[in-house]
Amino acid sequence: MNLHSQKGKLPSIRDYYSATQLRADRWSALREAAEGLSRHGTEGRQGKKLLAxxxxLxxxxxxxxxxxxxxxxxAFEHLRRLLHHGHTGDLSVSVRRIARALTSGAYRRRSIPLSSEEIDNEDYEDEASLAPEARALGRPYFEVLIVDDVSEPQERFLRQNLLRMRRTEDPFIYEPVIVPSLEDALIGVLFNYNVQAVVVRPGLTLKSKIDLPILSQYLTRVSEEEDVDAIEPHEYGPEACRLIAKIRPELDAYLVTDRSAEDIAGLDLGRCRRVFYNQEDFLELHLNILRGVGRRYKxxxxxxxxxxSRQPTGVFHAMPISRGKSISRSHWIQDMGAFYGPNIFLAETSATSGGLDSLLEPRGPIKEAQDMAARAFGAKHxxxxxxxxxxCNKIVVQSLVRPGDIVLVDRDCxxxxxxxxxxxxxxxVYMDSYPLHQYSMYGAVPLREIKHALLNLKAAGKLDRVRMVLLTNCTFxxxxxxVQRVMEECLAIKKDLIFLWDEAWFAFARFDPTYRQRTAxxxxxHLRESLRKPETAATWEAQQEELKGASEEVLLKTRLVPPPDARVRVYATQSTHKxxxxxRQGSMIHINDQDFKGEVEQSxxxxxxTHTSTSPNYQIxxxxxxxxxxxxxxGFEFVQRQIESAMSIRRAVSDHTLLRKYFKVLTAGDMIAEEFRESGVEAYYDPDHGWFDTxxxxxxxxxxxxxxxxxxxxGGTGWDGDTFKTKILMDKYGIQINKTSRNTVLFMTNIGTTxxxxxxxxxxxxEIANELDEKLDDxxxxxxxxxxxxxxxxxxHLxxxxDFSRFHDAFRAGKETPEGDIRSAFFLAYDEDNCDYLPLDDKLMERLERGEELVSASFIIPYPPGFPIxxxxxxxxxxxxxxxxMLDVSEIHGYRSDLGLRVFTNDALKSISKKKS
Structure with missing residues (x-):
């Protein structure tokens, strides 16, 4: 984002998606202004303009x-005084050092001298550009948010006494930030990604005095679900701990209170790690803060x-590469050793050789690491x-589904x-997602479709066989x-239903408050808590009375309430590496199943x-x-930056006249039908209105x-998605992407995007748009x-x-419900005599239009779009x-262009039908 517009003015605050972007750019702009004042002074037209x-700023x-x-x-107020008194030279030096330290991250590694009288010979390399060895030697830096409405002398007392506890042997180093109110605490933990611990003291107030929309918008996230104004003064401390845990559950909180232990014991303190009873024990607080961060750092x-890897070991097992011996002794593969370095080979071993834990039967550090991952991602296991x-997907399905169980599946998963x-x-039972014909892609399965499938099976007396709903969240x-609404309404129909959410592309979502509410x-x-509440039972009973004898159409239109005895049975698979x-290939299975221990653990x-290698890669x-x-x-910081990067792309393309001529960033309005957008919001950003509330x-x-x-x-460039990806982005400019449709390409930001x-x-x-313009001009x-x-x-013309057609009757148990026996069909095709190949020509279309039944013997998966048709x-x-x-893609898995479409012979279909009867 440019610091200045074409007219030389600063972008307005409304141009910014987040306050962190605003802060970074404003410090850069202040550096430019201070350097200008140092050169020109504060007089004259130029000087007065720079001063203003x-x-x-x-x-x-x-x-x-x-x-x-x-x-x-x-320090900030000191800079202001320098400007007020006309010390522009000193101001320029100080602001330059601050701006560069904020950009490079140098303040995390060392103290930054701000006075022009102090020499700062350290370079300002970006922290990420330092050698890993150099960065590993430093102590990680974080900030502690202290919530207390204190006077300036008291603030100085708190700050100095806490800093005085720091020791050279401490594994981490931190700096305190003091804010006065509960609302400021909530803004602080949502805005300042450096915060790792919060200390809530008894002197805090409720309301913030900050009046800056880009900051106060952070409170919207909390106020829509919580009545902050109704909190009583004696509740400020405990409620601050609870709300902080709700929006940033990974943070450590410490409560200093003068209330009795009996009063505190019955309150919800979120993830408060320690309560201090009205004492100024700064050493104990300091040690607890370090211990809490150390718990996550482990x-x-x-x-x-x-x-x-540091132990001297004699290798007498079946891994010549272990300890790097087969490489160091080689005359021909020394380049491999040079490329990877020694550590990867020193750390290579086998579970059967001893010394490290087993992935298949973990009892040591792998078990502890998995338990810590469960804590981090909100899982039970x-x-x-x-x-x-x-x-992971095959493991979960095989452990939960038995032959004959009915599973509702997102067809394009x-x-x-x-x-x-x-x-x-x-x-x-395959369920269809809503199609986006104009972009050759699918959306997701509407809740109405899921409920209809369940109610249909219930009417047919088959609900007891329904085992699982399997959906992709989020889609590619x-x-x-x-997620909450899907699970609640499905549990209202079948209270022990199991959910498998494929979150391959959504592992990061846990670490942003907005995203977290839609994770499995x-x-x-949340359901575990809400189902225990008395009001849930009352609401369910009232709805049951209201819906007695209701038709399916009424049930489809009603937001159904789950019964209080519904079982929460949820599984999520995540591609951590994505x-x-x-x-590569590092993934996790997260489980939050109330019946896991009693019913599922052994299977x-x-x-x-069955599916895990006995020789797993320890590096993964x-x-x-x-x-x-x-x-x-x-994670909170990185995901925040990831979102900001994507929003910058949206704004840049939407605001650029030339880019809009050939490209269009698809909005929520383009990819999600209006009937599924209750908020009515069509886009995150609009050139005429700026940013919308997400x-x-x-x-x-x-x-x-x-x-x-x-x-x-x-499509406006005249290139299809695959050509644009390969010939233009990758071959010409070195930009890598991995998802296209016929007329779109997908840019995915990640936590490494800069x-x-x-x-x-x-x-x-x-540049591409300019070249197209020039080419069309000539x-x-x-x-x-x-x-x-x-x-x-x-x-x-797309x-x-x-949609999914249907399973052939030979693979169905009755015509009243759509479930099909995919396993029988799959293995029937193992015998080549049961199959035939038909070319995709007009004659084949004529046969279908005459009503002839042709049944696929294979999975047919075109890339793109990448789902089985x-x-x-x-x-x-x-x-x-x-x-x-009409497909013009280069890959269609399961289809042989030299032979045609693989289908079952009529004799094979008749034989399977006879066996059923």
Whole structure:
């Protein structure tokens, strides 16, 4: 984002999505203004203009800096006095050092001298550019938020006494930030990502005096669900702890109170780690703060692996590469050793050799690491996987589903789920997501569709066989379910229903308050609490009375309430390596199932043994352990920056006249139908209105759009999505993406995305648009017509996406409900005599239109869009055949272009029908 507009003015506050972006840019602008004042002075037209700019920047930054320890409000006010007294040289030096330290992160590593009389010879390298060895030697830095409305002398007393407790042997270093009120505490923990601990003291007040919309908007997230104004003065401390835990559950809280232990014992203090009874024991507080952060910093398995690598060991087991011996003794593969370095080989061993824990039967550091991951992600149990979420999905399905169980499945989910259904022998009911024909992609399964499937099975007397609902949250394209509403309404129909949420692309969501409310584990914990409340039982009983004898249509339109004895049975599979820090194929299974111990644990263990390698990669396990540490300590910061990066892309494309000519960022209004958007909000950003409030969308709408995924419609360039990805972005500019549709490409920001990366992407898009402009300016009439035809084919003439047709009767148990035996169809195709191949020509279409039944013998999965349009046992419809014939993608898994479509012979279908009868 440019610091100045074309007219040389600062962007207004409304141009910014977040206060952290505003803060960074305002400090950079203040540095420019201070340096200008140092050169020109405060007199003359230029000087007065710079002075006015500097004063304005100080006014904007003043309320912001109250929430940060560096440079700190006292240093900030000192800078203001320098400006007021005309000491522009000193001001320039101090502001330059602060701005550079904020950008580089140097303040986290060392003390930054602000006075021009102090020499600062340290370089200002970006913290991320330092060698890992250099960074590992330093002590991690964090900030402690102290909530107390104290006078300046008292504040100085608190600050100095707490800092006086610091010792050189402390593993971490921190600085305190003092705010006066409960509301300021909530703003602080949502705004200042450096905060790792909060100390709530008895002198706090309720209301904040800050009047800056970009800051006060943080309170909207809390006030919509909590009546903060109704909190009584004696409740300020405990309620502050509870609310902080609700929005930032990873933080440690400490309550200093003068209330009796009996009064405090019965209150909800969130995740308060210690209560101090009206005493100024600064050493004990200091030690508790360090201990609390150390609890999250601990990495049991990574630490054990490092210790193992330092031990002298004689290798007499089946791993020549262990300790690097087979490499160091080699004359031909020394380059491998040089490339990877020694540590990866020193840390390579086998579970059977001893010294480290076993992934299959963990009792030591792996078990401890998994328990810590469960805590971090809000699960009751967490299991690591070293061969991806595809395997996680199969483990969960096989452990929960028995042959003949009915499972409701999102039809366009990842192919591993479909294969899991085959392995488990499930009777599958495929549910269709709403289609986005104009972009050749699917959205998600409407709640009405899910309820209809359940009610249909209930009417047929088959509800007892329904075992699980399996959905993808969020989808590859970023459509996110209202997880709470889905689970509540489904449990209202079947109270022991199991939910498997494929969160392969959503592992990061736990660490942002807005996202967390739509995660499987977040909602599972909420349901556990809400179902125990007396008002839940009363509401359910009232609704049962009201809905007596209600038709299906009434039930479909009603927001159903779950019974108080409903069981919370929730599983989530996450690709840690896709959205958080982990080596490739590092994934986790999170479980929040009230019946896991009694019913599932043994079968889960067997399924885990079935699919997990006996020789797992220890480096992947270690990376999962470290990745958990990272998100507990800085996940909030990184996810915040990730969202900001994506929002910057949205704003840049939407505001740029030339880019809008050829590109369009798809909005929630484009990807989610109006009927699913109760809030009525169509976009996160609009050039005419600025930013819209995201909280109302995420708290109310049936579906929302994950802003970290930016889907760019590229049909206006005349290139299809795959060509634009490969020939333009990757080959020409080195920009990597992995998801396209016929006329879109998907840019996914992640916790490693930088503002520089965003700037480069925008530069590339502008360059592409300029080249298209120049090419069209010089084009002949026929060339222009050719371009317009290509655009029209990509924008207007798109093949409609087909729905799931049905399973053939040979693989169904009756016609009243749609479930199918996918396992029988899959293995029937193992005998080539049962199959035939048919070319996708007009004759085949004629046969279908005459009513002939053709049944797929394979999974047919075109890339893109990457979901099965046919599964074994599914009847081929004219719509599916038409879609396949119009596809122009290079990959169609399960289809042989030299032979045609693989289908069952009539004799094979008759034989399976006879066996059933």
């Amino acid at each position: 700019t500097a004063e304005h 100080f006014d904007v930054l003043a309320p912001i800096e109250c929430y940060w320890a560096f440079p700190g409000i006292h 990495t049991p398995f990574f630490t054990a692996l490092k210790e193992y 967490t299991f690591f996987a070293t061969n991806g979420t595809s395997t 990842h192919k591993s789920h479909h294969y899991g259904m085959v392995l488990a022998g499930a009777s599958v 394209d970023g459509v996110v379910y209202n 584990m977040g909602v599972a914990n 959205t958080l820090t982990s080596l 889960f263990h067997e399924a885990y043994m 396990i270690a990376s999962l352990d470290v990745g958990r540490r990272q998100v507990e300590l800085e 909280w109302s969308m995420w708290s109310r709408d049936e579906f929302v759009l994950d802003p970290t995924r930016v889907t760019l419609a590229v 503002r520089s990366s965003v700037a480069y992407l925008i530069e590339v898009l502008v 084009a002949s009439k026929m060339e222009r017509r050719s371009f317009e035809n290509r655009v029209s084919a990509l924008v207007e 093949p409609p996406l087909p 046919l599964v074994p046992g599914q009847a081929v419809s004219p719509e599916i055949l038409s879609f396949m014939r």
